[in-house]
Amino acid sequence: MPISVVVGGQFGSEGKGKVSAHLVRERGVRAVIRVGGPNSGHTAVDRGGATWTLRQLPAGLVASDAVAILPAGSLIDVGILTAEAERLRLTPERLWIDPRASIVTPEHREAEKRLVGAIGSTGSGTGAALIERLGRSLEHIRAEDVGKLRSFLRQDIPEQMRSLLDAGERLVIEGTQGFGLSIWHSDHYPFTTSRDTVAAAFVAEAGLAPQDVDEVVMVLRAFPIRVGGNSGPLPAEIDWPTLAREAQLPSNYRELTSATGRIRRIARFHPGVVRRAIAVNAPTRLVLNHMDYIDPSFHVSGPTSRSRDFIEAVERAIGREVDLLGYDAATVLPRPSVMRSRAA
Numbered sequence: 001m002p003i004s005v006v007v008g009g010q011f012g013s014e015g016k017g018k019v020s021a022h023l024v025r026e027r028g029v030r031a032v033i034r035v036g037g038p039n040s041g042h043t044a045v046d047r048g049g050a051t052w053t054l055r056q057l058p059a060g061l062v063a064s065d066a067v068a069i070l071p072a073g074s075l076i077d078v079g080i081l082t083a084e085a086e087r088l089r090l091t092p093e094r095l096w097i098d099p100r101a102s103i104v105t106p107e108h109r110e111a112e113k114r115l116v117g118a119i120g121s122t123g124s125g126t127g128a129a130l131i132e133r134l135g136r137s138l139e140h141i142r143a144e145d146v147g148k149l150r151s152f153l154r155q156d157i158p159e160q161m162r163s164l165l166d167a168g169e170r171l172v173i174e175g176t177q178g179f180g181l182s183i184w185h186s187d188h189y190p191f192t193t194s195r196d197t198v199a200a201a202f203v204a205e206a207g208l209a210p211q212d213v214d215e216v217v218m219v220l221r222a223f224p225i226r227v228g229g230n231s232g233p234l235p236a237e238i239d240w241p242t243l244a245r246e247a248q249l250p251s252n253y254r255e256l257t258s259a260t261g262r263i264r265r266i267a268r269f270h271p272g273v274v275r276r277a278i279a280v281n282a283p284t285r286l287v288l289n290h291m292d293y294i295d296p297s298f299h300v301s302g303p304t305s306r307s308r309d310f311i312e313a314v315e316r317a318i319g320r321e322v323d324l325l326g327y328d329a330a331t332v333l334p335r336p337s338v339m340r341s342r343a344a
Contacts, residue, residue: 003212019217021060071157175202220286
């Protein structure tokens with residue numbers, strides 16, 4: 001069945017939103033499903049060239065007229081969601097919310113303040129809301145309890161998704177964060193997120209079946225990041241001045257996290273977490289983003305010896321060939337055939 005799942009192969013911020021938007025454009029996607037909560041931001045560029053960073057809605061939405069779906073496995077911050085829906089001018093025809101989805105409250109955000117310094121948490125309240133849900137608290141709020149969301153609620157979302165699939169329509173599940181942050185599979189517990197971050201978990205949260213999936217797209221960064229602060233080990237960590245110098249960027253260049261605005265930590269490509277991510281997710285396609293950090297002229301002049309050497313070194317280290325290359329905020333291109341023949 002035609003479902004594409006987008007997953008991160010490192011520690012998040014690999015560019016999943018951009019890749020989701022690429023798939024929407026490439027495949028004529030009918031609906032984009034965002035699992036997880038507002039503790040990560042996804043960025044994509046719309047048809048007019050405007051950049052959107054969304055914490056609650058799927059970034060793939062901005063590339064088309066696709067429907068956005070927040071399934072039962074979602075954790076929703078009502079303030080963030082309504083602000084994003086208003087900015088995108090979404091009507092109930094283009095935003096479907098499962099009434100079983102959980103709500104993140106101010107009390108949940110307050111409960112997570114202690115984790116911000118302890119493990120580098122975003123403090124979004126997502127984990128606290130999930131703990132409350134798992135504890136089967138009678139006070140737990142779900143989407144069906146929130147009047148502001150009433151017009152977007154659909155009781156039959158699983159059936160409607162099934163109808164789309166039966167009609168041959170493609171769906172994209174836009175996974176969040178990265179494999180190295182999985183609460184089950186990370187080597188760095190407790191420096192993890194509050195949930196699993198693998199393709200199988202995303203499919204379950206969406207309310208779909210494993211046999212529906214025919215494509216798992218894993219997204220990687222040429223220079224992986226972790227959120228700022230005491231957020232856990234980051235192999236081969238460097239600093240931003242080093243990256244800026246090598247990538248011919250302004251000396252004060254930095255990346256900021258979209259959820260908290262903190263300066264991200266940055267590192268050189270390291271194969272360890274990626275090899276495990278590949279083993280667990282069995283991706284059908286690999287995307288390597290931020291190639292402009294490796295070679296600033298890559299998108300103008302095509303692959304140079306530096307970019308070819310880098311990509312081939314990555315492929316040797318992870319035991320898999322890269323299928324797509326990304327640069328800037330919007331562009332995803334096939335790996336050039338000249339590089340493919342050299343790697344063979």
